[in-house]
Amino acid sequence: MPLRPGAESVARAIAQAGPGPLVLISRSGALRALARLREALPGASVHYAMKACGEQPLLLALAQAGCGFELASAGELPALAGVPVAADRLLCGNPVRASAQTAALYAAGVELFAADSPEEVVRTAQAAPGARLLLRLAVPLGDVASGCAAGAWWPMRDTFGATPEALPAIAAAATRHGADIVGVCFHVGSHCTDPQAWVRGVAAADDALRTLRVAGHPAQVLSLGGGFPPELDGNCGPVVATADAAGTATNGPQAPSIEGIGAALVPALAQLPPDVQLLAEPGRYLVASAGVLLTRVTAARTHRGARWLQLECGLHNGLIESSRGIPYRIRALRGSGARVAWRIAGPSCDGADVLPGEWLLPAGINEGDWLAIDGAAAYAQSRASAFNGLAGPVTRIVD
Ligand SMILES: Cc1ncc(COP(=O)(O)O)c(C=O)c1O
Known part of the structure; x- marks a missing residue:
């Protein structure tokens, strides 16, 4: 049973739509995705990464289902007002923050912070005395044959994560400043298609937990981070450069299911010390599995011999993730004629506002027709700007 909003919800939303793109998220779909993730990762306490979508009805439903939350900044706190979640179910997974952000989060009750350098450990201890730390680890690079860097379409490895060599200095800095490192975390990169990336992360975490314990820290927590790819009915490739007659992406690795990731991970988790508490911080998996982005066509034209569609939603106002290859599936909700290859541009007057590749869509598609974009x-909404005065999507939680 699909997790995304059904045809009736989509039709109702379109009938009521004002100008601008829409994101529809099925509440029941997100909860079913959550149940699948919990079953695949037994014992993991889920902290939803709010940056994926901070809409209150979604946060409420997830909190009522027992989720905690992962925040990146104090700017995400207002969305939690009225959401029934205890402060000890909040964590800040952003490993580098302005001290004022750390202090504001701590004042709001957040006590668990990621850090990946001695400097950040010290700054956190100063801005939030008494806070507990999660040491963010680098995930060792595997033998990746797929088209996406390091197994993930949205890599994080160049920016964050301590290597094993850095651990002693970080542990010593924490000890000097009276801060407890209570565990470790990692992020394999978002929309990761390689289950072994989590397995490598768990092995690195196992070593790090033991090192930290020897150094005197009460290291007991392991957060597996996010990165879990969404369910896209098995039709999950990179942005379509070429597609078969059915419009199926053919040029990228299939994303594993959450059950496939769980099956790869469970034996690795069994090797950990028995008292380790497991966390997961899914964002994309819960939202993109249960959601769809709806956008009107604003123009169809030929340009230098190619067919071009312009959409109300483009890279600057909702689809920026296509620039790094996050896989979408684009469906015409109406439109006639044989399917032909289209190039797709966003609405802004900017040369970068173009989706990579070509897309098979009906030849007769035209201004006012709606497209559904799965995976987007x-x-x-959270990454959208209002560049050129063109607003990003409005998000509705339905079902
Ligand atoms: C610390 C942290 N946790 C969790 C997430 C959620 O990742 P994803 O949406 O890939 O599940 C992110 C995403 O940037 C993150 O930075």
Whole structure:
């Protein structure tokens, strides 16, 4: 049973739509995705990464289902007002923050912070005396044959994560400043298609937990981070450069299911010390599995011999993740004629506002027709700008 909003919800939303793109997220779909993730990762306490979509009805439903939350900044706190979640179910997974952000989060009750350098450990201890730390680890690079860097379409490895060599200095800095490192975390990169990336992360975490314990820290927590790819009916490739007659992406690795990731991980988790508490911080998996982005066509034209569609939603106002290859599936909700290859541009007057590749869509598609984009619901609103005066999507939680 699909997790995304059904045809009736989509039709109702379109009938009521004002100008601008829409993101629809099925509440029941997100909860079913959550149940699948919990079953695949037994014992993991889920902290939803709010940056994927901070809409209150979604946060409420997830909190009522027992989720905690992962925040990146104090700017995400207002969305939690009225959401029934205890402060000890909040964590800040952003490993580098302005001291004022750390202090504001701590004042709001957040006590668990990621850090990946001695400097950040010290700054956190100063801005939030008494806070507990999660040491963010680098995930060792595997033998990746797929088209996406390091197994993930949205890599994080160049920016964050301590290597094993850095651990002693970080542990010593924490000891000097009276801060407890209570565990470790990692992030394999978002929309990761390689289950072994989590397995490598768990092995690195196992070593790090033991090192930290020897150094005197009460290291007991392991957060597996996020990175879990969404369910896209098995039709999950990179942005379509070429597609078969059915419009199926053919040029990228299939994303594993959450059950496939769990099956790869469970034996690795069994090797950990028995008292380790497991966390997971999914964002994309819950939102993109249960959501769809809806956008009108604003123009169809020929340009230098190619067919071009312009959409109300483009890279600057919702689809920026296509620039790094996050896989979408684009469906015409109406439109006639044989399917032909289209190039797709966003609405702004900017040369970068173009989706990579070509897309098979009906030849008769035209201004006012609606397209549904699967795989684009997560991060669409939160990453959107109003460049050129063109607003990003409005998000509705339905079902
Ligand atoms: C610390 C942290 N946790 C969790 C997430 C969520 O990742 P994803 O949406 O890939 O599940 C992110 C995403 O940037 C993150 O930075």
